[in-house]
Amino acid sequence: MVDALLLGAIGAGLAVGLAGLGSGIGAGITGASGAGVVAEDPNKFGTAIVFQALPQTQGLYGFLVAILILFVFKTASPWAMFAAGLATGLAGLSAIGQGIASAAGLGAVAEDNSIFGKAMVFSVLPETQAIYGLLIAILLLVGVFKGAGAVSVAALGAGFAVGFAGLSGIGQGITAAGAIGATARDPDAMGKGLVLAVMPETFAIFGLLIAILIMLMV
Amino acid sequence: MKKLKAVILDEKVDNVVRQLHEYGIVELCDLSEKLEDVEWKSLLSPSSHADYVRNVTTLMIKAGKILDLFSNVNPKEVSIKDILNPKPIEKKKVQFNTHEEVIEYCEKVLNEISKEVDEPSEKLNELENRKSRLLQLKDQISYLKGLEFDLKDLGPGVYIYIGCGSVPKEKVNELKSELDKVTEEYIEVFTGEEFEKDNKIRVPIVFVTLKEKLESVLSTLRKFEFERYDISDIEGTPKEALQKIESELKNIESKIKSLIEKLKSLSKKWENKLLVVYELLSIEKERGDAYSQFGKTNRTYYIEAWVPAKDAEKAKKIIEESSEGYAFVEISEPDEPEEKIPVLLDNPKPIKPFEMLTEMYALPKYNEVDPTLLIVPGFLLFYGIMLTDAAYGLFLTIVGLWTWKKIGKVSEGAKKLGYILTLAGISTIIMGIITGGYLGDFMYEFLNIDIYKMGLALVNPLGASTFIKNGPIAILEFSIAVGLLHLLIGLIVGFKENIKKGNTGDAIINQGIWILLILAIILGVIIYLVTSNMIVTIGIIGVAALIAIIVCAIKGFQENGIMGALLGAMDITGFLGNVLSYARLLALCLATGGLAMAVNIMAKIVGGSIPIIGIIIAIIILIGGHAFNFVMNGLGAFIHSLRLHYVEFFSQFYEGGGKKFSPFKANREYTTT
16 A cells, blocks of 8 residues: 555646646637737737636646645545546646637637627637546545545546546637637527537547546446 | 518608607518519619708718717726716607707707807817927927028028938938039038937938029939928027927917817716717618618608517507508518518516527527527526535625626616626525535634534535535536436427427437437436336336437438448437536536635635734635635636536527517617607
8 A cells, every 4th residue: 555645646746737737838828819919909908818717727627636635535545646636637738729719719709799608608618628537536536436446546547538538628629719710700600610619529528438437347 | 570561651751760760669671672673663662861861961970070079188087986886877858750850959059069169179170280290390400400500591592492301321421422413513511410210320411502403402312311301480590499399389288278178168068968969860860771771652651670479569550650540551470581580589577688698699590499498597507506605606696786786777788697697696605505615615614613514504515414425426416417307308398399390200319319318317217216226227228228329320321321320329429428518517516615625725724824924814815715716616607507508408409590680779878758
């Protein structure tokens, strides 16, 4: 048996580090677009801040899981802690995609204010992956599942599944960015755009499913 | 929607247009396209704008100019207080029966205003022109350092011409020799002290030449990047001239100031009246422009309009009364393809503001179901679950009420949003009490009250409570169950819609099989809960899932062969994805509570480890952290609730894409009738 907090600390580090990496890049992409928009119209500063906040949530989830590992669920299995950090961290890289989508959303809103709500909905799509990562992390930490898949080294498999599948958020962000452009041109394209933009999420769902199966069955 | 068609005697049509515009219950149809048709052409000729529009436009331009002037001298300062608590505009009561009366009134007021405003405004203009000329002179003369001569000598004399300007320093010598060459030395060039402009060293020059050589001198100068100074109407050496200009500028400055003061007081006196005039004129213009959508014969006008079914009789009555009976009105069912018929959402008052959320996606098509009523309960429930904190909820309710009651007085959008936020806030309070969230675990960290052990909350999202042992799993199960129910509602609505349209096959393939699957899952779970028999449950759900997979595969096979069948069989993952997507309810619920807890823990550590200052820092962390968490998750909850509706819920039954009903209505901000 390894010291619980040893693996837990690695997990906490991964959670904050990887998710922070994703959020940093994502917020950077949106920020670049925001700087351009604000240069054109200083009144759009508030809008830019709102859109830039979206890809930052992944970093917050990473921070949250790190706090949970270090302070709250200290009694959870060490491998579960490690896997929880891994899941949140990797899935947090979806922030890169969200940054791309938010940048497009911000650009569209700068042209036409009335599209704000729609752009927001599209920009928030690639967050699903991060939420799935957070979900698996919580499930691991609270110790619902007692099988080897949730408490032994096998838990890492669950973390990998939902974490890497969470990278589909990058693809989803690119699709969402395109769909925002289409919706800006033709507001009626929203429904079809959503269908296309939700496609890449299928793989995140596969990841989530396999992660749950690992925790449940192994 | 009904189609309203009316033939009106030309004498009466003005009054009819006025009344329809005031009531604002019909949308006029533009007939110009229809009148291209040969058969229509033989009956009707297209009508153009009413004649008085030209007068109205002229007056509008005049009023607009004065309004611009007013806003220039008296810029509106919008303070935060005004944004948060705007005063509603005082509306002026007006009573006009014809466009002549309006034009007469507006002309009178505008003349009155002109009388007082024109003179100072013209003077201001003059002074400002003079000021910019003086500034230019000052700029140019200041470069002429080192050249002592009387500026009044500049320009043409009887035989000679004296000019001045500047050239780049490095070109001076070359220039001099070149000038000597072209003028056969009938030129004298004087240079002054060099200066720097736009990162280049330049030298001021004055040249004296014969009048007949001027052309060739100027063309030579142009080759050497010569910048000509246009100095006139001034006497004395450059130094004296600069002093004169300074004193004149000071004089003008004070005159401008007093003029602006005067105009400011005039703007205070007249601005409201002018805004009323401008609005009256815009309304008249809209009415006059409406004529271009009509058709006409010798003595009558023919109009077509959309009118909501419930207002049809009223519209008919308005036309008949306002034309004193000289009109024939017919109301019929829509005679155009469905996509051309405008859509008006008609919901009872309590859920009317939520139409905003439907419109954000897309208005329903004509004859499609209006999803607004279906959004309301789900949206509020999801919002509450995702934010889950009684304190945040209370704050959101206050913010919502303020937006609704205060800002909503002047903005329709703010009123709707405020209403939605208020209800969402109340929902959050309820959910917060159920899950025991009061600024996260503030009570436990700082007041040492364990809500969950005392049985004050039903469920603990991060652990056990007296009632439910495993909080996160309970919420997860609840989320999935809510998701299944939500999808079931969407599917049933879609099923009914398809049956109504007569597409029984679509109804079964697109909705029926999933309804069957959800019902099988519900049945299976009930059996498991009652008998604890896992095998029967798996059997029931498995059979339903198998049916769904097979039906989808067959559908895919018919469309795209073997590949289609394989892809179709994967449709079940889409369904699974929709259901699992509702797990975000748990994740966001935890995110709010968890981040609030993280803020509390940080504040506690800081407050406990550093004496005295620590407490202050702890309070700052608490306020800043919770404010941040509130905004982030408040926004997140709003968008994720919307997403669950737009992506998961609407895909079961809703398409949208209708055209919005935009009534022919007088937009009155400053006036009322």
